[in-house]
Amino acid sequence: MTTDYDRIASAITYISEHARQQPSLDDIAAHLNLSKYHFSRLFKQWAGVTPTQFMHYLTLEHAKDRLRESQSLLDTTLDVGLSSPGRLHDLFVTLEAMSPGDYKQHGTGVTIRVTFQDSPFGAVAIARTSRGICAIRFLNTRSQADLLDTLQAEWPAATLTVIADAAPEPLFDSSTPSQPYPVHVKGTNFQVRVWQALLQIPEGSLLTYSDVAKKIGQPAATRAVASAIAKNPVGYLIPCHRVINKAGQLHKYRWGGTRKQAIIGWESARIQAPQAGA
Secondary structure: OOOHHHHHHHHHHHHHHOHHHOOOHHHHHHHOOOOHHHHHHHHHHHHOOOHHHHHHHOOHHHHHHHHHHHHHHHHHHHHHOOOOOOHHHHHHEEEEEOOHHHHHOOOOOOEEEEEEEOOOOOOEEEEEEOOEEEEEEEOOOOOHHHHHHHHHHHOOOOEEEEOOOOOOOHHHOOOOOOOOEEEEEOOOHHHHHHHHHHHOOOOOOOEEHHHHHHHOOOOOOHHHHHHHHHOOOEOOOOOHHHEEOOOOOOOOOOOOHHHHHHHHHHHHHHHHHHHHHO
8 A cells, every 4th residue: 555655755865866857846746646736735745835835845955055054063062962943852762781681691581572662754653662762764665564574683682562552652742752762782892882873863954974973072983873874773763864974965765765754854844943933
């Protein structure tokens, strides 16, 4: 079954592939086999802005503008750990790393409860230990069984339990979060430091891999930072999608470049469209 996000993703892919031709609203709607008015309503409901406005958030020029503004913000707040602009996210997402002893036990005695739900960016799996969210994974074309096999391989001694008909997690709610989200991850000390730095990037901001390396006090470790970001186990909530390369290009993303474009554009619309309206 084709979901609304599938249509949005197809539209974003089409826009990206035909950027030089500057496709019209009619062109994009025809590509989706929808009327222009149906497509406009669908897109506005998803993004909060029109397709034409959203296209601006996908341009290289917009990405470069966001980089410059975010890097200026980083320069002025580096001494206080970027805590001020990212304070809201810092407060509602708390990250706890597994102890070395727990890490070596491969999840012995741990029960991981997994739920599947829809999100603005497609179907997603959310996994929790008793101490917090340990994984958020977009399914892409994978089956639920395949994803569960992957989680089991990562936590070989843990017990996985699928919670059917669970209430959806409000992780993607556009309002201010009403509850904190503890995150329980396993990783090396370096990886955890990188993931903590990602949590401090405000919504709507973009940084480069070298910016993050500077943020953790290891400016020469850009490649290692990129590797740690690629292994982020908690998609979206630990916002690895807010890191792009120096040229303003999105670079690789664990759950697909189109999804990364969708998330960045969606967040930009939420942050900047109200300001433009004001």
